[in-house]
Amino acid sequence: MxxxxxxxxxxxxxxxxxxxxxxxxxxxxxxxxVIYLTQHGMSLIQxxxxxxxxxxxxxxxxxxxxxxxxxxxxxxxxxxxxLMAILSGILFLSGTGFWWxxxxxxxxxxxxNLNSGTNEALVFETLKADHLEKHYLKITANLNAIxxxxxxxxxxxxxxxxxxxxxxxxxxxxFTSFLAIGAILRMQEPYSQISAETVPATSFAxxxxxxxxxxxxxxxxxxxxxxxxxxxxxGTTYFxxxxxxxxxxxxTGWQISLVIVxxxxxxxLGAKSAxxxxxHWSKQQLIYGLVGLMIAGLLFSIFKNxxxxxxxxxxIGLMTTIVEPIFNDFLQQQIxxxxxxxxxxxxxxxxxxxxIVLFPVVGKLIxxxxxxxxxxxxxxxxxxxxxxxxxxxFIKA
Numbered sequence: 001m002x003x004x005x006x007x008x009x010x011x012x013x014x015x016x017x018x019x020x021x022x023x024x025x026x027x028x029x030x031x032x033x034v035i036y037l038t039q040h041g042m043s044l045i046q047x048x049x050x051x052x053x054x055x056x057x058x059x060x061x062x063x064x065x066x067x068x069x070x071x072x073x074x075x076x077x078x079x080x081x082x083l084m085a086i087l088s089g090i091l092f093l094s095g096t097g098f099w100w101x102x103x104x105x106x107x108x109x110x111x112x113n114l115n116s117g118t119n120e121a122l123v124f125e126t127l128k129a130d131h132l133e134k135h136y137l138k139i140t141a142n143l144n145a146i147x148x149x150x151x152x153x154x155x156x157x158x159x160x161x162x163x164x165x166x167x168x169x170x171x172x173x174x175f176t177s178f179l180a181i182g183a184i185l186r187m188q189e190p191y192s193q194i195s196a197e198t199v200p201a202t203s204f205a206x207x208x209x210x211x212x213x214x215x216x217x218x219x220x221x222x223x224x225x226x227x228x229x230x231x232x233x234x235g236t237t238y239f240x241x242x243x244x245x246x247x248x249x250x251x252t253g254w255q256i257s258l259v260i261v262x263x264x265x266x267x268x269l270g271a272k273s274a275x276x277x278x279x280h281w282s283k284q285q286l287i288y289g290l291v292g293l294m295i296a297g298l299l300f301s302i303f304k305n306x307x308x309x310x311x312x313x314x315x316i317g318l319m320t321t322i323v324e325p326i327f328n329d330f331l332q333q334q335i336x337x338x339x340x341x342x343x344x345x346x347x348x349x350x351x352x353x354x355x356i357v358l359f360p361v362v363g364k365l366i367x368x369x370x371x372x373x374x375x376x377x378x379x380x381x382x383x384x385x386x387x388x389x390x391x392x393x394f395i396k397a
Contacts, residue, residue, distance in 0.1 A: 014188045021183035024176045026147045028154035029169045034243040048363025055352040057109035074122040078184045081114030082177045089174040116348045125190035137329040144271035144325045152264025159257030228327045229350035235320030242313045263314045267321040274325040298379025
C-alpha cells in the first residue's frame with residue numbers, strides 16, 4: 001500500500017512538473033515570427049522558403065530524435081531540446097540575412113523535434129507504469145489547454161512588442177527555455193525508460209523497419225496520421241499568413257493582442273471540450289464535422305471584410321485545436337511502447353512533408369492573388385476532394 005501511494009505521488013509530481021514544462025516550452029513569444037522576418041527585410045516568398053527549410057530540417061531530424069527518446073532518458077532529450085531553443089534564440093537575435101535566419105530555423109527545428117513525441121511518450125509511459133493509461137485523454141486535453149494558454153499569453157506579450165523593440169521577444173524566449181529546463185529536472189523518469197537504458201540499443205535501420213511494418217499493417221492508423229498532418233498544416237499556414245494580413249490592415253500592437261486573446265480563449269475551450277465531444281460523436285462524425293467547418297472557414301475567406309476574416313481565423317484555429325487531442329489519444333492507444341516516440345515522430349514527419357510544399361506555395365499564391373483568394377482556392381480544392389471521397393464511399397456501398 002505504501003509503495004502504491006509513493007508511486008501515485010511520483011506520478012502526480014511528474015505530471016504537474018510536465019504541466020509547468022509545457023507552459024514554458026510553448027510560451028509562444030516568438031510566434032509572430034512572420035512579422036519579425038518581414039520587418040528584417042524578408043519577402044513573403046523568402047518567409048515561405050525559410051519555413052520550408054525549417055520543415056526540411058525537421059523531417060531530417062524527426063526520426064533520429066524520436067529514436068533518441070526511445071533509447072535514452074526522456075528528460076535528457078527534453079533538456080537537449082531546450083538548449084537548442086536557446087541557441088536558436090541567440091541566432092535570431094543576431095541574424096541579419098536570409099542564410100543566417102535559415103541556420104536559426106535549422107537549429108530551432110532540432111529543438112522542436114527533440115520535444116516532438118518525447119513529451120507525449122513521457123506522459124503516457126508515466127501513467128502506464130502505474131496502470132493509469134485511461135487518464136491519458138484527460139491529461140493530454142489539459143496539456144493542450146496549457147499549450148493554448150501559453151500560446152495566448154506569449155502572443156499577447158509579443159503583440160505589444162511588434163512596434164517597439166520586437167527583438168526583446170527572443171530574449172524572453174531564451175529566459176523561458178531556462179525555466180522549462182528547471183521543470184524538466186523536477187520530473188521522474190518512467191520506469192520503462194530506465195529499464196530501456198539497460199538494454200542494448202536497437203539499430204536505427206531496425207527501428208525504421210519496425211515502424212514501417214507497423215504502419216503497413218495498420219493502414220487506418222497511417223491514414224489518420226496523414227489526415228492529422230494535412231489538417232494541422234492548413235491551420236498552421238492560415239495562422240502564420242494571417243499575421244501579414246494584420247500588418248496589411250495596420251493593426252496596432254494592442255489590436256493584434258486582442259485578436260490573439262479572443263482566438264486563444266476559443267482554442268482553450270476547444271482543447272478542454274475534446275473528451276466531451278468524443279463521448280457524443282464517433283470518429284467518423286468528428287472527421288466530417290471538423291473538415292466541414294475547416295472548409296467553411298477557408299471558403300468564407302474570399303470576403304475582404306476584416307471582421308469576417310478574423311472570424312474565419314478564429315474558427316480555423318478552433319478546429320485545429322479540437323482535432324489534435326482526439327486523434328492523439330486514439331493513436332497513443334494503438335502504438336507499442338518500445339517504438340512510441342519513434343512512431344509519433346513519423347507522424348510529425350508527415351506534417352513536415354506537407355508544410356515543406358504547402359507553406360511556400362501559399363506564400364507565392366498570396367503574392368500573386370492576395371490572402372483572400374489564396375485560401376479560397378485551398379477551400380475549393382478540399383471541398384472537391386471531400387465530395388469525391390463521399391461519392392466513392394456511396395459507390396462502394
